[in-house]
Amino acid sequence: MTSRASYPADGSFDYIIVGGGSAGCLLANRLSRDPAMRVLLLEAGRKDDYPWIHVPVGYLYCIGNPRTDWLFKTEPDAGLNGRSLRYPRGKTLGGCSSINGMIYMRGQARDFDGWAATTGDDAWSWQNCLPDFKAHEDHYRLDNGADPKTGGNSRFSDMHGHGGEWRIEKQRLKWDILETFAEAAVEAGIPRSDDFNSGDNEGVGYFEVNQRSGWRWNTSKAFLRPAKNRPNLTIWTQSHVERLILEAGASGRKRCTGVILHRQGRTAEVRASKEVILSAGAIGSPQILQLSGIGPAGLLKRHGIEVAHDLPGVGENLQDHLQIRAVFKVANAKTLNTLANSLFGKAMIGLEYALKRSGPMSMSPSQLGAFTRSDDGQAHANLEYHVQPLSLDAFGEPLHNVPAFTASVCNLNPTSVGSVRIRSSKASDAPVIAPNYLSTEEDRRIAAESLRQVRRIVSQPALAKYQPQEWKPGLQFQSDEELTRLAGDIANTIFHPVGTTKMGRDDDPMAVVDSRLRVRGIEGLRVVDAGIMPKITSGNTNAPTLMIAEKAAGWIVADARA
């Protein structure tokens, strides 16, 4: 390609980070701390200067919007009775942290201990991940020193950090219907929790969120803003990476020396003298690897791509949390459905946000959470509830016009796995995303059990004053078979794809990266994003992705110095 531009004119960057999302923004900050290192961050989307990114309720307008979302769709899924889902992924600086539900959730200690066992690397144990969670944390409960909620004892500060870039705050509004649901959950035997992030999240309580004074706190504000004037950090938006440049390395193995991207209407190549780091997320990173000839040989050949390195695990092992959205109509209760469906209600909502940065516009989609066990045989909480004072068919669709709340419940440890595979050899074609939800007997059984458990909670005395009536799936459905089928009708992704470039031991043929996140068989190339998780965490996935990036940054810097 003779017209291809080559940057920069004076040589190469040291590091190229592909993807300015949750992981990519943190990495850009950490790697550019050393003024001697020239870092390039490439993001396919635009800057995060779109107003709805910053107003918390704006997720409703960012999902399904080409300004901020890749607009992916899943393949028709047998477990969802043939439905295909919208599969939102952030396409802007901040990535998914610019459009997500803002819930700060680390997962359970056993998740990380499990990663350590899978990889044989104790660096991933909970005890050794905790410092990486705390390193960037700025928890409001430590604003004045010790946590006031726990009477000033040190347990909370042992677990949490303060003064880092990643702000965590309490939510700025309350709903009676949610507080009453919490009381019903306690009546049903779920204990209260005032910290979901101590390694064991079992209990019911309010989620803490990534916000600052009523505004969304995304990773672009947190990590890029303080670094963007560093002369050694270059940020290019609207720069779509199409594939990697692979050359013979000094050891005879292949080495990644740069990337080919589409920018300002032309194709260009940029070079990295030390490393290229893929942080394009669990959909984007495997797609780029496959387009570059790194992936399952059969798939690559089918699309006419020369196989640079046969790595069968690239794009496999897709795991996600499936939320089953049970909806209950209520009487005598304030819900967002009724407030937002009247002109007066809308005006009051706008006024409250303008004056106090509180009220429904400051709202993350889910405020109340609960972690519990689907049955007594479970050793740990294996279900997460997101309880919402609203109902809709799916995020991105309008609110229903009747007073209702949603008790969305998801299996935290699904055994169904899917895949992300290129559709063609063109970078502009969205990949084929096949999550294979509810494809195992175990996941189907837990789906039916979880709907029964929702019914148990909602039938507790506390909620009786709101006369809840099950709307979806509907009380007429009782058998395992009916409940599983209905779960397939009302379930949706809760937006947590992970695992498609999983880390693992050398003798695991499906491992894509080693436990230090280096791509197997290729020098100078790492993957640092949610895709490297070998197993999905027992909670929402943004905080663990930041922890992964923090840990990886330490290794990348140390390797450069070695």
Ligand SMILES: Cc1cc2nc3c(=O)[nH]c(=O)nc-3n(C[C@H](O)[C@H](O)[C@H](O)COP(=O)(O)OP(=O)(O)OC[C@H]3O[C@@H](n4cnc5c(N)ncnc54)[C@H](O)[C@@H]3O)c2cc1C
């Ligand atoms: C709607 C929604 C709600 C969610 N709610 C929560 C929540 O409340 N709490 C929580 O913990 N988690 C939540 N998540 C999940 C969480 O946000 C993600 O797990 C996390 O952000 C993943 O980070 P990442 O760095 O792996 O990928 P991303 O943040 O997706 O970053 C990838 C970046 O790479 C860019 N990119 C992709 N391909 C290319 C390419 N070819 N060239 C250049 N750039 C490219 C993308 O545009 C994007 O900016 C939610 C996600 C969504 C979508």
